[in-house]
Amino acid sequence: MNGVERLKAEILRDYPRYTEDHRFQFRCYQQISCFNKCCADVNIFLSPYDILRMKNHLGITSEEFLKRYTLMPTDRRQKYPVVLLEMTETEDKHCPFVSAEVGCTIYEDRPWACRMYPVGLASPAEDNPQAEEQEFYFLIKDTFCMGHEEDTGWTIREWIRNQGIEPYSEMGKRFKEVAMHNWFEKGKDLSPEKMQMFFTVCYNLDTFRRMVFESSFLEKFDVDEARQESMRHDDVELLKFGFDWLKFSLFGEPTITIKPSAAAAAKAQSSA
Ligand code: SF4
């Protein structure tokens, strides 16, 4: 078991389980004695939407973002590719985006995990599709974090709203429909080619855009003009389309339609 798996097991076994109505006390501000302590030596898994927001904030391509700021751990037991934010190679291993003066320099587009902190969300079915336990919230009480000593009160629902988490939750739900698809329940594994497709669509969106618009993709698949137009200019629309594409190409769901001409050509080729 690695550190992340150990922590997940501990959360499922020992942590109190909360709903959105749970109240807690917390306040984080620039003058607090522990300012920035939470932004070092931490495992932050990045979702497709996190990467989209961060690379657009920085004004760089997804390819560049992945190269400069991420790690892609590989584990044979992994069902799909995951991406981690890479900490700097400094003594305290701080986040590349933290600054001593202002804190998070990408604050408006910081990832989901940073917004949620000190609230966590556990999804037992993520690692075990047979798990019958429901998702639950829990509180992370790092000893260095003094925010818990403050007297500002919140429900978890209020915290989620205050931290701008709703669009992340909406896109996270769509991502989970792919990452936790019931196709995996049958014990099947994605081939290396399909793992690569998953990676490109979810994390390397600018490459996926080129795949759609600079190849014969749109000659084969029926995507209406309005959707094409929005995907061309809007990363969120492109990512939503990407999730539909993955459901179709990895799991055979009817989320994308093949053009009749392309279907006929494929049929003729297979019977030749
Ligand atoms: S992204 Fe921002 S909030 Fe998150 S760890 Fe880095 S500096 Fe801290």
Ligand code: SF4
């Ligand atoms: S350690 Fe806690 S209180 Fe301190 S800056 Fe981080 S989140 Fe805020």
